[in-house]
Amino acid sequence: MMNDNSIDHYRRRFLKNAGVTAASAVGGVQLINFANAKSDDQAVADSVRWGMLVDTSKCATDCTACVDSCNEEHGLELFDRPESDVQWIRKVELQNKSTGHQVSLPMLCQHCENPPCVDVCPTGASFKRDDGVVLVNKHTCIGCRYCVMACPYLARSFVHENLENQRSWSPRGKGTVESCNFCVHRVDKGEQPACVVGCQSDGHKALLFGDLNDPDSEISNRANTISSRELRADLSLNTAVRYEGL
Amino acid sequence: MICMTSELVTANNTGNIALGIDDQCVEPTDYMRRYHMDVLLHQRDETVLKGIRTKKHSLVGCINCHTKQDGHGQNIPINDEGQFCESCHTYAAVKIDCFQCHRSTPDIEVANDE
Amino acid sequence: MPPIRYSRVVGKSKSYFMFLFSLCALALSGLVAAHFMDTNGHHVTGMTNRVVWGLPHVFAIFLIVGASGCLNIASIGTVFGRQDYKPLGRLSALVSIALLIGGLCVLVLDLGRPDRLIIAMTHFNFKSIFAWNILLYVGFLLIVVVYLWFMMEPRMKIYSRKVGVFAFVWRFILTTGTGSIFGFLVARKSYDTAILAPLFIVLSLVIGSAIFILAHSAIMRFGERPLRVPLISKICKLLALFLCLLFYMTLVQHLSFSYATERHGVEKFILAEGGIYTFLFWGVQILIGTLLPLIVFLVPYFNRLSFLLMGCCMVLLGGFAQLYVIIIGGQAYPLEIFPGYIVEDGFFSHSIAAYVPTIPELFLGVGGIALVVILVMMVIRILPFVEESSSSSVH
Structure with missing residues (x-):
């Protein structure tokens, strides 16, 4: 039975x-599945570099669809302790001090080409995949939190609590550091990250995800024609997440 | 003790068919008993570092196959006392580190939406 | 010159064992605290995703930096050939080892996964300052053990200078490494400055010398051996020099921060508006930790043992406060991701982070200090570390 x-x-x-x-x-x-989706037995290749383009003009002030989808997808449990609860993506409201111009945008791991978190990690648990996705190998993370100190974007969280019933596709545990992983388990299957899907289902379409190395991809075309910038460009990290209208 | 393990394996083939395997593990039982840790370790690095996501040697596969259910149809965590992983590991006095991060039952979707 | 005679310090009194017992209780409570943090997760501490390194790290770095500085006493004897420092070499090396072990224990027990220490020892990312520090600490322990052996074994004594020089250089690299943990954090305005490396070296000399003077004096006093107050006074003069250097380094750091407009925010925070951090900086680090001890060490009126020892205690308080301000104050000040914008998010990422240390963190740190004292007491009980009669070595 x-x-x-x-x-x-x-x-x-x-x-x-x-x-x-x-x-x-x-x-x-x-909700396109990428034409170049790799098969399960294929390793990720450095011919691809996953990236995200955020159109801040489409990002709505009170909308948290990206955050909610992320929390749901990865089973991020919150304990009502905002300062020690994990966050992989957060909504930020900005107001320019001199002009008063207001912008709303999501902050997540920027998946730097030269990530400071990878530089400082003593065991090499913080690493960058060949396709540019920056991850924590939780099998070798000792929980020293040096990467949290080093990240310029405050994108990393330390798991302060005991966890149970994690998602099978997103293992996470107390005493290790974690951050946005661009939903590698979805991207490896040719799907879009959860936040991108959430933003689209809500009708905003502020997030565009794709292969920055493919000159014909939608993201490359758009980045090529519309002005966008990376955050903390002064650090020369060449982030994979870029923002329009900031 | 080994008898007990085999009993567990045969008494519990929920999901075997769904994985396309009938009454047999992904590798011969003797091999798995001795080398499952190497198999898992290899797969772990392949998946995390290189994004290789073949199902055959995945830990999720182990859990989906080897989890037992209690009288109410609820999944019992595979590392609970007397369960598949725990019974052997306690005997061999080897600590399992998997379930600090990995869930110890089949996924909610798999388990609860019937 | 007659050879220096060393002997064991074997306490027999009731108060000795009471003291040892209390230390063991403290060390044990540190272990219990670590276990509590490990089973519940770090949410039971004051640490958050904004202040990820808390009080345990202040204790750990205090002890580790002190370990490096404490060995300076031995270096002065062997490397620079100052005869009157030579009888102190053994104890200096021993306290140094104990401090490093104590500091590392605190550091390791605060890890999210202390059970994975073996991974830290087998997986190295050589671009990480932290990984380098692991090698530097382990190397330091080995070198100082060999150093001790060469100092204590008459047949090896001729090589003790060589290994002493090596240890001396290693110390500089080690403390450069510790300072660079912070100095190389490019993203944070409160760090990201090369001066933290030399500043930590000087801080290590300050803390290490003060710890050594206190440890040496306590052992001589309770071991009922004559204490050479003129020598203590001399080391305190040296400590005063280190204090001036530290003050200079701190001054240059804050001058350079005050000059750059982009660092005005963090400067204002530490020096004027930081609440506890501002108080610790001016009140404890500068007043109690620098100015008062300088007066004590340099004004002849205070040239008495009790004053000098009090001065050393103040120096330690100041050093601890300085590390607290650097480590925790530096994190409390927010990262500037969007310069020119007022930022609002549910994560308080752009306001000053609150950090209140909890009891387990305090016990973990104090337990580390207790462990240091226990180690020293035990080793001098079984091996001859302390000179028997100081008169024989004075010339």
Whole structure:
């Protein structure tokens, strides 16, 4: 009986996924699966560099769709202790001191080409994948928090609590450091990161994700034609996340 | 003790079919008993460092197959007392570090939406 | 010159064992605190994602930096050949080792995953200052053990100067490494300055000398051996010189920070508006830790043992405060990611971070200090570390 259930379950899950893919194809929604998605047994390649372009003019002030999708996707539990709770992506409201111009934008790991967190990590647990995604290998993280000190964007969190029932695709645990991983488990399957999907489903489409190395990708084209900037450009880190309208 | 482990394996094949394996682990049982840690360690580095996500040797696969359920159809964490991982590891006095970060039951989606 | 005679310091009195017992209780409570933090997670401490290094790190770095400076007494004897310092060499090396072990224990027990210490010893990222420090600390321990052996073993004595020089150089590299943990943090306006490396070296000489004077005096006093007050007074004069140097380094650091407009915010925070940090800077670091001890050490009226020892205690308070201001004050001041903008987010990322240390953190740190004292007491109990009669070595 158990087995029947499992079969049913897997069948249902498969159909559900297939349905989503079909629907997105039909609806022309930008939930595109990348044409160049790699197969499971393929290693990530340095011919790709994943990046994100944030159009701040489309980012709504009170909207937290990206944050909510991220928390849901990675099962980020909050303990109502804002200063020690983890955050992989946060909404920031800015007002220019001299002009009064207001901007709303999401802050997340900027996936630097030359990440300070990777430089300072004593064990090499902080590392950059060949496709430019900056990750923490939690198997070798000793929880020294030096990377949290070194990150210019305050993008890293230390897990201050015991965790249970993590997502199987997003293992996380007490005493290690973590941060946005560009949803590698999704991207490796050719899907978009959860925050991008969340922003699109909410109708804002402020986040554009893609391969910065592919000159024909939508993100490359847009970055090529519209002015955007990286944060703390003075540090020459060449971030993979760029902001328009800031 | 080894008998006990085999019992556990045979008494519990939830999900075997879904993974396309019938009554047998991803490698011969003797091999797995001796080398499962190497298999897992290799897969771990392949996945984390290189993004290789083949299912055959994934820890999630182990958990999906080897988790037992209690009388109410709830999954029992695989590292609970007497469960698949814990029974052997306690006997061998080897601490398991996996479940500080990895969940110890099949995913919520897998477990609860039936 | 007659050979220096050393002997063991074997306490027998009730108060000796009471003292030792209290120290063990403190060290044990440090372990309990570490276990408490480890099982519950760091949310039981005052540390947050904004202030990731807290009181335990201040204690740890205080002890580690002190370890490097404490060995200076031995260096003066062996490397620079000052005869009157030679009888102090053994104790200097011993206290140095004990301080380093104590500091490292605190540091390791505060890790998120202290159980993975072996990973820190087997996986090295050579671009990380931290990784370098691990090698430097372990190397320092080995070198000082060899140094001690050569100082204590008559047949090896001829080589003690060589290893002494090596240890002397290693100390400079080690403390450069410790200072650079902060100095190389390019993202933070409160750090990111090369002067932190030499500043830490001088700070190590200050803290180490003061710790040594106190340890030496206490052992001589309670071990009922004659204490050479003129020598203590002489080391205090040297300590005064180190204090002036430290004051100079601090001055240059703050002058350069005050000059650059982009650092005005953090300067104003530490020097004027930082609350506890401003108080610690002016009240403890500058007044109690620098000016008062300078007066004590340099004005002849205060040239008495009790005053000198009090001066050393004040120096230690000042050094601790300085590390607290550097480590925690530096983190409390926010990162500037959006210059020119008023920033609002749910993470308080752009306001001053609050940090209140909790009891477990305090116990962990104090436990580290207790461990240092226990180690020293135990070793001088079983091996001859302390000179028996000081008159024989004075000439």
